[in-house]
Amino acid sequence: xxxxxxxxxxxDVASYLPVLLLITIVVGFAATNLxxxxxxxxxxxxDIKAMxxxxxxxPVGTARKRFNVRFYLIAMVFLVFDIExxxxxxxxxxxxxLDPSLSDATVWLGxxxxxxxxxxxxxxxxxxxxxxxxx
Amino acid sequence: xxxxIQALWPEIALFVTACVVMxxxxxxxxxxxxxxxxxxxxxxxxxxxxxxxxxxxxxxxxGLALYGKAMVAGxxxxxxxxxxxxxxxxxxxxxxRGGEGAGGQGRAEYEPxxxxxxxxxxxxxxxxxxxxxxxxxxxxxxxxxxxxxxxxPTYVMVTISSGRDRSMEAGVKYFFLGAMGAATFxxxxxxxxxxxxxxxxxxxxxxLAAQRAAPGGQINPIxxxxxxxxxxxxxxxxxxxxxxxxxxxxxxxxxxxVAGFLAFVxxxxxxxxxxSLCAAVGWGPTGDxxxxxxxxxxxxxxxxxxxxxxALAVVQTSLRRVxxxxxxAHSGYMLVGVIAGPGPAGGGTLMTSGVAAVLFYLLAYGLTxxxxxxxLGCLERVRPDGQAEELDSIxxxxxxxxxxxxxGWALVLSVMxxxxxxxxxGFFAKLPLFGAxxxxxxxxxxxxxxxxxxxxxxxxxxxxxxxxxxPGQVGRGPxxxxxxxxxWRPMAAFVSAAGVVAxxxxxxxxxxxxxxxxxxxxxxxxxxxxxxxxxxxSDPHAASVGATPxxxxx
Numbered sequence: 001x002x003x004x005x006x007x008x009x010x011x012d013v014a015s016y017l018p019v020l021l022l023i024t025i026v027v028g029f030a031a032t033n034l035x036x037x038x039x040x041x042x043x044x045x046x047d048i049k050a051m052x053x054x055x056x057x058x059p060v061g062t063a064r065k066r067f068n069v070r071f072y073l074i075a076m077v078f079l080v081f082d083i084e085x086x087x088x089x090x091x092x093x094x095x096x097x098l099d100p101s102l103s104d105a106t107v108w109l110g111x112x113x114x115x116x117x118x119x120x121x122x123x124x125x126x127x128x129x130x131x132x133x134x135x
Numbered sequence: 136x137x138x139x140i141q142a143l144w145p146e147i148a149l150f151v152t153a154c155v156v157m158x159x160x161x162x163x164x165x166x167x168x169x170x171x172x173x174x175x176x177x178x179x180x181x182x183x184x185x186x187x188x189x190x191x192x193x194x195x196x197x198g199l200a201l202y203g204k205a206m207v208a209g210x211x212x213x214x215x216x217x218x219x220x221x222x223x224x225x226x227x228x229x230x231x232r233g234g235e236g237a238g239g240q241g242r243a244e245y246e247p248x249x250x251x252x253x254x255x256x257x258x259x260x261x262x263x264x265x266x267x268x269x270x271x272x273x274x275x276x277x278x279x280x281x282x283x284x285x286x287x288p289t290y291v292m293v294t295i296s297s298g299r300d301r302s303m304e305a306g307v308k309y310f311f312l313g314a315m316g317a318a319t320f321x322x323x324x325x326x327x328x329x330x331x332x333x334x335x336x337x338x339x340x341x342x343l344a345a346q347r348a349a350p351g352g353q354i355n356p357i358x359x360x361x362x363x364x365x366x367x368x369x370x371x372x373x374x375x376x377x378x379x380x381x382x383x384x385x386x387x388x389x390x391x392x393v394a395g396f397l398a399f400v401x402x403x404x405x406x407x408x409x410x411s412l413c414a415a416v417g418w419g420p421t422g423d424x425x426x427x428x429x430x431x432x433x434x435x436x437x438x439x440x441x442x443x444x445x446a447l448a449v450v451q452t453s454l455r456r457v458x459x460x461x462x463x464a465h466s467g468y469m470l471v472g473v474i475a476g477p478g479p480a481g482g483g484t485l486m487t488s489g490v491a492a493v494l495f496y497l498l499a500y501g502l503t504x505x506x507x508x509x510x511l512g513c514l515e516r517v518r519p520d521g522q523a524e525e526l527d528s529i530x531x532x533x534x535x536x537x538x539x540x541x542x543g544w545a546l547v548l549s550v551m552x553x554x555x556x557x558x559x560x561g562f563f564a565k566l567p568l569f570g571a572x573x574x575x576x577x578x579x580x581x582x583x584x585x586x587x588x589x590x591x592x593x594x595x596x597x598x599x600x601x602x603x604x605x606p607g608q609v610g611r612g613p614x615x616x617x618x619x620x621x622x623w624r625p626m627a628a629f630v631s632a633a634g635v636v637a638x639x640x641x642x643x644x645x646x647x648x649x650x651x652x653x654x655x656x657x658x659x660x661x662x663x664x665x666x667x668x669x670x671x672x673s674d675p676h677a678a679s680v681g682a683t684p685x686x687x688x689x
Contacts, residue, residue, distance in 0.1 A: 107140070117154075124158050129248055130247055
């Protein structure tokens with residue numbers, strides 16, 4: 001006889017009650033805050049208050065201007081290394097707990113080295129494309 | 136854990152090659168940059184050799200991984216010939232001239248930001264890596280990632296394939312519709328997980344079989360909804376109705392070489408995924424009936440895809456749009472094989488097994504289609520103002536057989552094979568689809584298939600007639616069509632044309648033997664048929680034996 005794993009369809013609708021409660025609380029909290037601050041809060045308008053908030057500085061010019069494409073390239077290279085680090089954490093946590101006598105440990109090490117190698121390729125690629133050159 | 140790596144050597148080979156190509160494509164030396172294509176070819180050869188180490192990973196379709204990987208490596212080589220010289224041709228010749236025309240003085244400096252050669256070949260390889268991974272998928276998560284690895288590089292390839300606005304427009308359209316398709320089948324996968332409690336394809340097969348065997352004998356509605364959504368979403372990859380809208384615009388906007396790539400790679404990925412999913416459902420105890428709502432959805436998709444594809448192809452004047460809609464129609468033909476299933480358990484042959492028919496059709500279609508797009512990619516039209524642009528209209532191939540006999544006849548051969556004219560490969564690919572459809576009792580669908588094949592003759596013959604019957608254009612006023620400087624591309628056309636003929640010769644001789652051997656040694660038959668290409672549709676039938684779920688309790 002095949003065992004049937006627990007599935008969505010097999011579960012009772014009542015088990016979704018916590019989710020429904022959470023949704024109600026979230027929507028209710030947001031709506032209450034908006035309505036309460038509109039009703040209770042003071043409403044003083046003015047030119048200075050309507051000004052674009054620029055960390056306390058007086059804004060200069062428009063924000064809708066063209067940026068150097070280099071910023072996007074740097075952002076993408078950042079993503080590569082960011083993602084690499086995200087993958088390194090779970091790997092490191094698991095690797096500590098592997099039995100060193102198992103051959104699996106070597107495979108695990110080899111895998112992460114291969115993975116790091118691919119990011120090195122990304123680094124070389126970015127370097128050759130001139131992403132790190134600021135002239 | 137290590138076993139999984141052992142099933143992945145071809146993919147690893149392609150991936151490593153892609154990394155190498157990406158770096159050497161940015162070399163300051165033009166000689167090293169030229170190596171990109173050669174290194175890519177070597178990587179594909181290595182992957183093809185390593186494909187034979189692939190073990191049977193998916194118990195439901197044990198032969199799929201091996202066949203798929205070997206086929207991808209083989210067709211990939213033809214596609215590589217076709218793709219060579221797609222990007223950077225003008226930039227490289229500009230550099231070779233020493234930057235004449237722009238500054239004029241001295242040597243032009245190589246600017247890595249302007250070059251896209253390395254990326255193009257790397258993305259080519261990444262996409263094929265994804266396709267190989269799809270063939271060996273054993274898990275829904277794996278399947279999704281593999282399908283996306285196949286698709287994501289193609290969005291970029293479409294966009295950079297030519298410097299024109301039209302290819303950017305095509306890339307954007309393709310990307311957004313592709314994202315919608317991916318979202319649809321991802322949602323389907325999530326439902327499938329919800330309805331079966333596992334993401335492993337084997338586990339899903341067990342769970343669905345258990346659900347059918349239980350009293351009541353129905354597949355869980357959530358799982359069934361998931362399956363249907365997945366099939367519709369994967370319909371984007373194979374350009375099936377209702378997800379076919381992008382096809383013509385994208386194939387027309389991309390350069391012909393990339394369009395040829397798109398016509399095979401995502402389609403093959405989609406069919407590998409469809410077969411894996413349908414194998415998880417199982418074709419029933421007789422090996423030819425899918426569970427009901429799924430079968431109806433596929434049935435309607437197949438009939439509509441064939442009909443819409445052919446009807447729209449008839450009214451086109453652009454040759455690339457004709458080929459695009461013909462690719463839609465071919466997906467519809469192949470869906471018949473998916474519906475037909477692997478045939479009676481243990482006794483399926485190429486003529487009764489829809490799975491074997493689909494796998495063989497993919498090979499035939501990939502080879503043939505690369506040829507027709509290669510001919511288009513070999514030629515360019517000179518506009519009155521002296522600028523060259525890509526060939527588009529059927530008018531442009533008028534008299535091609537007289538002007539450039541080799542290219543002309545290559546085009547005629549591949550178009551006739553797409554039509555399914557008897558002595559050519561396309562016929563021997565389409566015949567098993569009819570056989571499998573009849574064997575599965577899908578008579579109405581087979582009638583639709585036959586009618587559509589007849590309609591298709593109209594537009595394929597129109598292309599062939601333009602090339603053969605019209606007088607040559609050379610020597611009559613200004614010549615407007617000339618060969619491009621892509622040196623390897625004609626090779627793709629010739630390899631494809633030779634394959635269309637050579638692969639067909641074995642069936643001609645082997646056909647008589649075929650019937651006699653049907654019973655006893657049926658399983659090796661598809662393998663022999665494809666022996667001329669390094670690809671073995673090894674035994675999709677044995678698959679069904681393992682996948683056949685127990686009969687529902689009466």
